Amino acid sequence: MRFNFRLILNLLSVLVMINGAFMLLCLPFSLYYRESVTPLTISAGVAVAIGAITWFLTRKNLVTELKKKDGYLVVTLGWLSMSLVGTLPYLISGTIPDFTNAFFETISGFTTTGATILTDIEALPKGILFWRSLTQWIGGMGIIVLAVAILPILGIGGMQLFVAEAPGISPDKLKPRIKETAKRLWIIYLGLTLLETLLLMAGGMTFFDAINHALTTMATGGFSTKNASVAYYNSPFIHYVIIIFMFLAGTNFTITYFALKGKFVQVWKNEEFRNYLFLTVIVSLVISIFVFSADWEGFEKSFRDSLFQVVSVITTTGYITADYTAWTPFVTVIFFLLMFSGGSAGSTAGGIKIVRHTLLFKNSLLEMKRQLHPSAVIPVRLNEAAVSRDITYNVLAFIMIYLSAYGIGIFLISFTGVSMDTALGAVATCLGNIGPGLGEVGPVDNFSGITPFGKWVLAFLMLMGRLELFTVLMLFNIHYWKRY
């Protein structure tokens, strides 16, 4: 099987052009806040030019069918080329003059991670800040397509699992599938973003801050326009609005679609959703008790702070209203463990994801039953259906590779000389696409102190985590490049 490089390049060129077009969306803010429009205009021009030239050179006699093997390359190179072109506004405006830093910030955006190297976010021009938030929102759109339409076909990490529930999807060709499903879920994504913007404005945010936070909430990204993140706002209303929308962004979008259609029975029947809800509520209550009993403010504030931080970490968003590493070591350890949770499959959240944990837990119990009856076939059941052994195996392999990547990551990051908790936190938060970590990269700090080598390692981990590991790792596998 040969690769269809010309088709791949052609597709990438379209992505780069779209990227350029999105940059133009930032111009109104530049104009309104009386900033120079030059950097963003040039960036958009360069992006569109690169895209257009590549498109022109690759346009002839295209085979329209994308083969499975090409999928891995398109996805990984897609995110990479977006992240490369996405650095232009930072570099040309001089707001982030260093290429490593600019790339780190951009890939942290497109992977919806939210880790930042900026020490003074509020000093940036509004147009650039909007671009920064937009990278996350675009990344979120990409993730929806990826999770719903592409990964299940590539057969990655048990992503077939939840697709069976997506309405109206037949396991046919790639293209019609992307169009149908993506359109429906994108409308929900867009609608929720607009709704949140309105609610945040109702809570007292300016339109600019409201739309930026809405973009990065729905992407479970976590970039804020304020140095203090959401802690800047003292309004319980704003906090609760963001909590609810983070939770929605971390929910399987198909489940939200069911809910919007009034099919609540189907929502409640979904095991992943139930566990996601239970985990969030129970852990928040436990932490609330600790935060409350160690004094700090009243119970409502303790509960709100706990809930906000828990939802922020579970959904891999990464906003902050309180420093979870400043409570007690026990609470810090809980947040460290939550970094390995991840939101729901089919949402914009990153990480291992609740459905995989659910499957793992059930399988572990059954593994003991299997030892007692070695000849019996005992499948795991999810949402009342038996999960095939192949998928269970695939999920186990996914989690193992995730944790191995984590081990290798902390090895490489501690090589740069940071403390152990910094390394443990930085790798967990980047691989899980969360944002804040522990120690020197904790909630009230940023990634500016990490060495360039460390930043490249973390950038790679963000990409790998975001693309469900296999998509990226496949390209390093010799079998992939063999011709058959």
Next chain:
Amino acid sequence: MRFNFRLILNLLSVLVMINGAFMLLCLPFSLYYRESVTPLTISAGVAVAIGAITWFLTRKNLVTELKKKDGYLVVTLGWLSMSLVGTLPYLISGTIPDFTNAFFETISGFTTTGATILTDIEALPKGILFWRSLTQWIGGMGIIVLAVAILPILGIGGMQLFVAEAPGISPDKLKPRIKETAKRLWIIYLGLTLLETLLLMAGGMTFFDAINHALTTMATGGFSTKNASVAYYNSPFIHYVIIIFMFLAGTNFTITYFALKGKFVQVWKNEEFRNYLFLTVIVSLVISIFVFSADWEGFEKSFRDSLFQVVSVITTTGYITADYTAWTPFVTVIFFLLMFSGGSAGSTAGGIKIVRHTLLFKNSLLEMKRQLHPSAVIPVRLNEAAVSRDITYNVLAFIMIYLSAYGIGIFLISFTGVSMDTALGAVATCLGNIGPGLGEVGPVDNFSGITPFGKWVLAFLMLMGRLELFTVLMLFNIHYWKRY
């Protein structure tokens, strides 16, 4: 299927009597060092009495065949009853008057962990110290039987994997198997213990210190008779002798048997052994360079210290000649990661073990090949033979449960109020049966500062880790207790 409780109790009573008999072995040292023989004599008497009475009450009409399902109970209760009776010398002599502490120290012995709650080891009577070392050596004997003869039959965590290579074992009944294999490997175990005693004496140790260190080296236990552990001895010869014997104790005993018979080709063909050797050498060299370049003494001393600590942690022994947490954060992280390595299967070492890591790594690579060819059957190959999907699956499940237990463990331990690195280190070192951890339970510290609740949790983790997880967890599974 019903449990054969009377047979189980009868077997346990024999173990308890043997335990009592071993206590008598400590008396010569009590006499030689002119200590009171009363505590050990009473302990031995009580142990033998308990065992004899139980044996007498359960002796009639015994079915001699042990069923598979009984195996889990015998093994877990066996280790537990040894550990309970093993506390007698500490309690009766008043050297460890508190029951929680005495139990922690004893189970740390029988599980060959080596974590201690003693703050002044050298203050203990020699007879009691010898008992302390002996618990590890007895534990090591038990582990050999367990690994070679029992676990493969129970089908736990892929332990079937290396048995195929054990000479002269047929997958028949339990009893003849235990006798044959155990006898052969016990002779090697005993022989190496004696040889090490002689070599350590040649290096200048007293007979008492030499035999104690030999007992706890071969068990990969790590209890020392000195407060400073092996760092007490300033002799490179002693250090190298202990390094070599730790390495041998962490080697599959069947491989050692082959080596002794001159079948070096078979030794070299064993993938686990090769990886075990490479890992040890490469990691030691890397750390040497860091230790050497950060100054401290010359290269030989840097290399020796690095090698000693690396072998000590990989083989899960836990002796110390230098504080690995005092070097650099990078080196600390390497040691933290090494705590998840474990020695070879079929040795006295604990932890995940090299063979499982090898299988996991190979399987991860193949998992990508499988995604490209979903319909092809692509088995992992180990030692040139295809490993069945069932076993691979079982190994993956084992590692996942190990890491889940680790996560739950740090959750519970940090609840006791220790710092995060202490929790991370304590759980890793107890679950992996190593000994020293990080932070407040680092190489130059001990477990006396952990709360009683924390000690019970860690004791449970030691037992679970030592018995390859499933043996213990099975007893908490509802399917196990069901009648069929």
